[in-house]
Amino acid sequence: MLPSSSASTRISPVSGSDEALLDRPIWSALTTSHKHLAEGGPLARRYPVDMTPFADMVDMSAASFAALGDLMSGSQVAALFTPEPVEIPSGFKVVLAETGEQMIGSPADSPLRDAEIVRLGAADVPAMMALTELTKPGPFALRTHELGTFLGIRAGGELVAMTGERMKPGQFVEMTAVCVHPDYRGRGYAQALLAAVARRIEARGELPFLHVFSNNNSAIALYQRQGMRIRRRLYVTALMREG
Template sequence: MTPGSSTSLHPLDYPVWTALTTTQRALAEGGALARRYPVPCAPFAALAEMSAECFAALDALMAPREIAVLFTPDAVSAPDTFKVRLAETGEQMIGTPAEAPARGVEIATLGIDDVPAMMELTTLTKPGSFGVRTHELGTFLGIRIGGRLVAMAGERMKAVNHTEISALCVHPSYRRRGYGRMLLSAVSQRIVARGEIPFLHVLSSNVSAVALYRRQGMETRRRLLITVLKKPA
């Protein structure tokens, strides 16, 4: 099964390929065989099919030591020109999270001036890939306490009428205050207001996060394989 093999494929079966050939095609680097986001935005890439020609096209897009993260329904068998740094299952969860009104805090829209604070928070909490231009992929919201960014969440992949919630993170000193639920709700409400469907990805091994999202009303649509390939020096 490949992105072009069947018209019955769901847009989220190959979320990166769908995003970079539809809603976010203007961001795409590459062509008919392989595509990826600009590295400062995200390390995600996709192949038209699992063939030697497509892997060669991906290799041509990458500089030495760069990584490419693939989201696929099936296991990736990469040629020896790549090193497999990670191969794990991930839950692709979909649905509209329960409403959680902001209480006692203000939820602010983040922009380019907030990038240093966003980078600092994501480096500390490690919610997933976040680069200096990730904020350009969609709206990012945050909560500040005493002028310090302590929680954030935003939008990443946009595949047809589906938008991914990403970078949901809370500073360790400010957890158990409901900030994560507030931001999950606020981001999803913006997505739904545009007539789109929220979804997200989380490693299957992150049991606590999967349980949190389920309590908030999201359901696993399917499991995908998350594969991290690195181009050697």
């Protein structure tokens, strides 16, 4: 069982200039804390495709799009999170265009009485993949778990809930893959896992945030009840190379 952290480990909010890293969270992550994972160069960067499809560019120029295209092959998808809508040039096609809410804050503690939170690792990847395929929380690949700590809850030997860490722009850490098996919803598992992941982030002197599609009203309401707030809306654009 994982030890719990007290609220005293939480840190103060950062300045507006530091928070601006979240306006382009993918680019910020790939040029700061996750720089060692970045594929690409000064115009375009992406995560390894077996970690996540996230990518971004230094700007929206033709040269930057060309550099992004050079990082993509076959049917690979590049997913962008941007503060403004993306105008796709010729040579690309859009496969997803949505908006998402970026939320920041410290989720309130939510203790469990009937379950134990455990840390997940490489041996749990098949179960993690199965749970995310069932619940569709967003992209989750074979190496996504390497981006940060993932915590889960098992019942009857089956992984029934999990949450973890993904992008790390500066001192911010994104909470991701918030998912609960349909048969185990309504038990407070998502709230407890969010709080547990947030406490681990804050214990390192970092700040939690997350993304949720704008039309996922129930999830937004859950995060707001836990004390998080919407910081801004981002545009989520997934694209492929034509041909």
